[in-house]
Amino acid sequence: MAKSSRKRRIVAFLIDHFVITFLIVTILFLFFGEALINGNDPEQVIPILSxxxxPGFMLYFAKDSYQGISLGKWIMGIMVRDENHLSNAPSFGRLFLRNLFLIIxxxxxxxxVTNGQKKRLGDIVAKAVVLKNPVTSSKGSRIMALISVVMLFFVFVFLVVGSAIKNSDAYKTAIEEIEKNEQVKTEIGTIISYGMIPSGNIITENEYGQALLEIKVIGENGTMPVTVYLEKGKSGHWQLVEMQKEDGTVLKSISH
Structure with missing residues (x-):
């Protein structure tokens, strides 16, 4: 069986890194997104992250434990094998040890890149070798799997992160300010709803924070994209700094 090329190994590593990082971030935002975005007390956030x-790091280091093949290696058509018994994958412990070296x-x-045997330090210590997989799925199915992962990532960004922003205190404050603004009501009538997914960013550090949110306001007579700038100070509450229309017209501004 032929050894894997360095290029295949690097691409497989990048795929695994992307997928596992994506999975960890998805779980964080699904279950703890509101707490993270709102910038709760670090004593509350640290246990959440931990x-x-x-478990995410444990999964990362155990990613090749099924027959010496991770998702990235399956897509790239390669596998990890015991260098003394090429028909067998190394034991779970050796595979785990091998991946611990990815910390460096x-x-x-x-x-x-420089080793003549196409091995990294983890391979040498675990007495493992990475080979081309002679029995693998068709190239088309593996490419489709990779495309599916990328599509899931964009769905995550669009839905999960957007949902977390909608549940944030900054977004709720922005909506309150929009609903109090008479110019908005004059131009588009009674507000009916808001766009499904807001865009922008929220940055918090301890009790301080800054937010820039772009919200589509839907009224009975039309729609109005609104950009809202907010800040959070020692009070722990978000406060409006400025609200603008899409063309830059200021709807409301609070001077400091």
Whole structure:
């Protein structure tokens, strides 16, 4: 069986890294998105992060445990094998040990590129070798799997992150300010609803925060995209700084 090329190994690593990171971030936002965005007390946020990141790292290091093949390796048509018994994958413990060395990935990358046996340090310590998989799914199905992962990522960004923003205190404050603004009501009539997914960003650090939100306001006589700038200070509450229409017209501004 032929050894895998370095290029295939690097691409497989990048796919695995992307997928597992995507999974960890998805779980964080699905279950703890509101707490993270609202910038709760660090003493509350740290246990939340630990409850997801620790199992996430364990999954990362165990990613090749099924027959020496991770998702990235399956897509790239390669596999990890015991260098002394090429028909067998190394034991779970050796595979786990092998991946622990990815913590020092820059060094691992240099060793992989320069090693004549196409091995990184983790391979050498675990007595493993990465080979081309002679029995693998068709190239088309593997490409479709990769496309599906990328599409899921964009769905996540569009829905999960947007939902977390909608549940944030900053967004709720922005909606309150929009609904109090008489110019908005004059131009589009009674507000009926808002766009499904707001865009923008919310940055919090301890009790301070800044937010820029772009919200589509839907009224009975039309729609109005509104950009809202907010800040959070020692009071712990979000306050409006400025509200603008899409063309830059200021709807409301609070001077400091």
């Amino acid at each position: 409850s997801v990141l620790i 990935w820059p060094i691992e990358f240099i060793i992989l």
